[in-house]
Amino acid sequence: MNAQTEPRFVRIALITIALAFFGVFVLLPLFCVFFHAFSKGWVYYVQTLRHPDALAAMRMTVTTALVAVPLNLVFGVAASWAIVKFDFKGKNLLLSLIDLPLSVSPVISGLVFILLFGAQGYFGPWLVAHNIQIVFAPPGIILATIFVTFPMVARELIPIMRSQGSEEEEAALTLGASGWETFWRVTIPNIRWGILYGIILCNARAMGEFGAVSVVSGHIRGLTNTLPLHVEILYNEYQFTAAFAAASVLALLAIVTLIAKTTVEMAIKRGR
């Protein structure tokens, strides 16, 4: 039927290994999360999620994503547009710097903000004098999240824009469109699925980030806890079922992200 050169047993072995790994490392933990989350029943599950601290953590997580994702979207589109459509000095530097947050450990990403905005940091004395609180408060959490999710949109857009080239924009410009019009009417429609894809990934990371946020949060329950940090607190307080209930919300988010991602991928394929 198709040109497969590997003998049958190799194929079966490979598929078995892949499925076994998938089962042990992905399905089993996922099943465990939901199993533990509901081990004390529906009522308890809903109660723990409606606890004021849990609600505050969800609010903090959503607020963070609502700020971080639009900002990174604007940056991502601008950066990838600049990188793909123009030639300028420092282009390669920008291209490699965009990836920096992905290659650096999240703990370092958090510590950077302590060093900058902490009371002992570079801007610390000025901030204290003006009564502005950045680290150990929501702004610090949002900043750290923006930092770690910084590359998500740009990384998706750059390859898409590269493969499309600049012909359509050039045609629009020749026909008399302004640069701004070209951008909104030609470039953006061409990359709209890429943008959506980037937003989905960016949002998933923004809501799920633990390391960087943990460093700048200060762990004040009800005030500076995000959902992932709330899971840790509950776990450390021996409220294991409640911890898994909160974790199940994050797991659900991951599943929704996965479905959205697949849908968008299919849309991109159809669009081509």
Add this chain to the structure above:
Amino acid sequence: MRSVRSYGFITALFAVLTLVTPVLAAPKVTLLNVSYDPTRELYQAFNKAFAAHWLGTAGAEVEINQSHGGSGKQGRAVIDGLQADVVTLALAYDIDAIAEKTDLLPRNWQSRLPSNSTPYTSTIVFLVRKGNPKGIKDWDDLVKPGVVVITPNPKTSGGARWNYLAAWAYALKHNNNDEAKGREFLAALFKNVPVLDTGARGSTTTFVERGIGDVLLAWENEAYLVVNQLGKGDYEIVTPSLSILAEPPVSLVDRNADRHGTRAVAEAYLKYLYTEEGQEIAAKNYYRPRLEAVAAKYAGQFAKLDLVTIDDPLFGGWQKAQKKHFADKGVFDQIYQVNP
């Protein structure tokens, strides 16, 4: 085109608003108590009692927010700007560090409240699995080969430093104050420690939930919590012949409280720890109360044992002990380096 522009503007406005609102909204008086790991249950109960007390006496509502973690880490966060009105940490050195590195509170903070600013005390005991299968009775059983000991990292955890110093006290008292023997003893002990968590709570979870280790060196209050609430019948407490009087102190963080306008309520909060109600709550959470009447009432709850204090000539206070044992290249670094 106009709609596109205004959309951008709304996004920016929204971003600014979400950044600002949490800072502006402050309906009632709130206090931030930055504490160490095992006090979670204690302050949950105490905060409720104090809020009722404050409503009754001052007629005002107060909400107390909590932050918990390894004591050293928490002190570091206050130094870096965590807006604590009060700190309730595991040992005096961590509050000393705040006074040294910042002007948030005066250097003589520990003399401002009774009993070294320590409203409750505790000690270090052993938690073993049911039936004590390894037959652990005292500190010298911990250095035997094949015994797996769980304790947190003394660099970040207050409880871990009390654990370490209790072991040191035992080693010196049984070796005519020979420091070389003391180092050998601790090196052998830490050879039996497979994992150093950053806080006491992490170590308890390692021992109880992950089932690692034969013995957990734990705060007495933490050990009781496990025995009475977490795993009834699965664990036993072993009280060694000698341990250390762990004094977890409390202090107002003057600068922060003044800036928040919370000095009065923060001071009242700490003083309430010393009242009969406060001491009862401490005792119920397995901390040793200072107040005679309450201590007598709960005397049966706590084992009697030899307790050395941090001011014993063995240590000479927290400043000396910290420098000698836990500072960079101190005794702990030397003995822990020997066996990677």
